[in-house]
Amino acid sequence: MKKPKVLIVDDNPAVLDGLKIILELENFDVVSLCTNAKEAIEFLENRHVDVVLMDIRMPVMDGIEGTFNIKTKFPNVKVIILTTFCEKDYIEKSLSFGADGYILKSSDAKHIVNSILSVLDGKVVMDKEIALYVSDVLKRTSKQLFEKTQNLSERELEIAKLISQGYSNKEIARMLFISEGTVRNYITSILQKLNLKNRTQIAVYYLTKFS
Structure with a gap:
């Protein structure tokens, strides 16, 4: 290896x-x-x-x-x-x-x-x-972020949750019975809708919104 x-x-x-x-x-x-x-x-x-x-x-x-x-x-x-x-x-x-x-x-x-x-x-x-x-910082400084949640589909929220739990694209694809390419497409959509830059911010976003 x-x-x-x-x-x-x-x-x-x-x-x-x-x-x-x-x-x-x-x-x-x-x-x-x-x-x-x-x-x-x-x-x-x-x-x-x-x-x-x-x-x-x-x-x-x-x-x-x-x-x-x-x-x-x-x-x-x-x-x-x-x-x-x-x-x-x-x-x-x-x-x-x-x-x-x-x-x-x-x-x-x-x-x-x-x-x-x-x-x-x-x-x-x-x-x-x-x-x-x-999470505490974002709750105090990024109220607009929370308002954008309604723009996410149920599947996008599900993927955001799995990212926040530390799962990789491969693991998410296996759990949801979809391809890794489809997972990547969902992640791209999430980033665009929430105006985020990367996977880490998706995890922080979900923890902030739902923890």
Whole structure:
């Protein structure tokens, strides 16, 4: 089985070394260690990477700007924010820029490993406290979003729910007895109707509306 290629971005050498050891023990290929997002982008210009584990506060270029640039230039690369910070601004910006997950460094090794595997499977990963925090923020600041729910069909709501529960397109297709292409079409429709940008925002939207 091909080892998933992971790029770790953090300005703390101890964190870099620790994560590298953990992931290599779990059969991941840690292709490089970078101390800021600018280094990561330069690396991605020349090398294939499946997942980037991205810290937020770093010199030269932080993880928020880095996430935006990576998802713009390399949309197929998965980005998981791995940080100690659970602040509204960081959460909102990273998710709006297309981060595939947001987890805290207080997570144990198993959770980090499972999070990487989940995003590789097309799922959205978000620690519960992060999801609840975002939900609270959106409830206070995005009332218009809720009014758009009536535009979604029953099947679109069903798919949004499954996305929020962490299911991949393949799993959703199997559960609903439809093709993956049909699932993708529904997701495109949901994004357009709700004026959202990515799968992560669909998950946050559903958690906000129905949690």
